[in-house]
Amino acid sequence: MKVSFKKAKTEKDIKSILDYNIDAFSDSPDFKWTFEEIKKEVADGWELFSLNLDAEVLAAVFYKVEDDSLLTKNTAIKITHQGSGFSHAIKEFFEKVAREKGLKKIIHYCRIDNFRMYSLNESHGYKKTPRKLGPDGQVVEWMKTLD
Numbered sequence: 807m808k809v810s811f812k813k814a815k816t817e818k819d820i821k822s823i824l825d826y827n828i829d830a831f832s833d834s835p836d837f838k839w840t841f842e843e844i845k846k847e848v849a850d851g852w853e854l855f856s857l858n859l860d861a862e863v864l865a866a867v868f869y870k871v872e873d874d875s876l877l878t879k880n881t882a883i884k885i886t887h888q889g890s891g892f893s894h895a896i897k898e899f900f901e902k903v904a905r906e907k908g909l910k911k912i913i914h915y916c917r918i919d920n921f922r923m924y925s926l927n928e929s930h931g932y933k934k935t936p937r938k939l940g941p942d943g944q945v946v947e948w949m950k951t952l953d
């Protein structure tokens with residue numbers, strides 16, 4: 807079984823990530839996840855990747871470079887594959903990208919009530935900032951400074 811991250815380059819790629827991961831998108835109320843909204847995110851500079859196990863899409867992963875930071879967010883892991891450590895692979899992916907790009911910080915956004923993500927973030931050395939984002943203040947910001 808092979809884990810990989812694949813960049814969405816075309817509308818067809820975006821559509822296939824949305825189609826194969828629709829449960830995770832609908833279980834991730836942090837952001838608006840329609841095809842049009844995802845296209846807007848991409849137009850706004852977010853790079854979209856799929857996390858794949860062999861040919862299966864397990865999650866959608868976004869990042870964007872801003873100043874000296876890598877801004878990051880992702881959908882939930884596909885429900886059938888939660889509990890297998892795939893979210894650690896996403897964190898490692900973000901860290902590798904940030905280091906390769908010579909960035910100083912990783913910023914991660916997640917929903918205010920995603921407490922399992924809180925533990926995950928803490929275990930990877932992120933600290934929660936006081937910022938609340940999103941239209942209802944439901945998105946919180948985490949920050950990790952790289953050595």
Ligand SMILES: CC(C)(COP(=O)(O)OP(=O)(O)OC[C@H]1O[C@@H](n2cnc3c(N)ncnc32)[C@H](O)[C@@H]1OP(=O)(O)O)[C@@H](O)C(=O)NCCC(=O)NCCS
Pocket residue numbers: 833834835836881882883887888889890891892893894917919920921922923925926927929
């Ligand atoms: C929570 C989530 C990030 C975990 O990803 P995963 O790949 O399934 O993670 P795993 O169960 O393998 O655990 C990875 C880490 O997440 C954290 N975690 C997972 N389950 C946890 C729990 N019940 N309590 C606390 N921390 C937990 C831990 O840090 C864990 O690391 P460890 O196993 O080394 O201790 C992911 O499943 C997710 O986003 N789920 C949906 C969240 C949700 O409920 N969304 C809807 C409302 S926002």
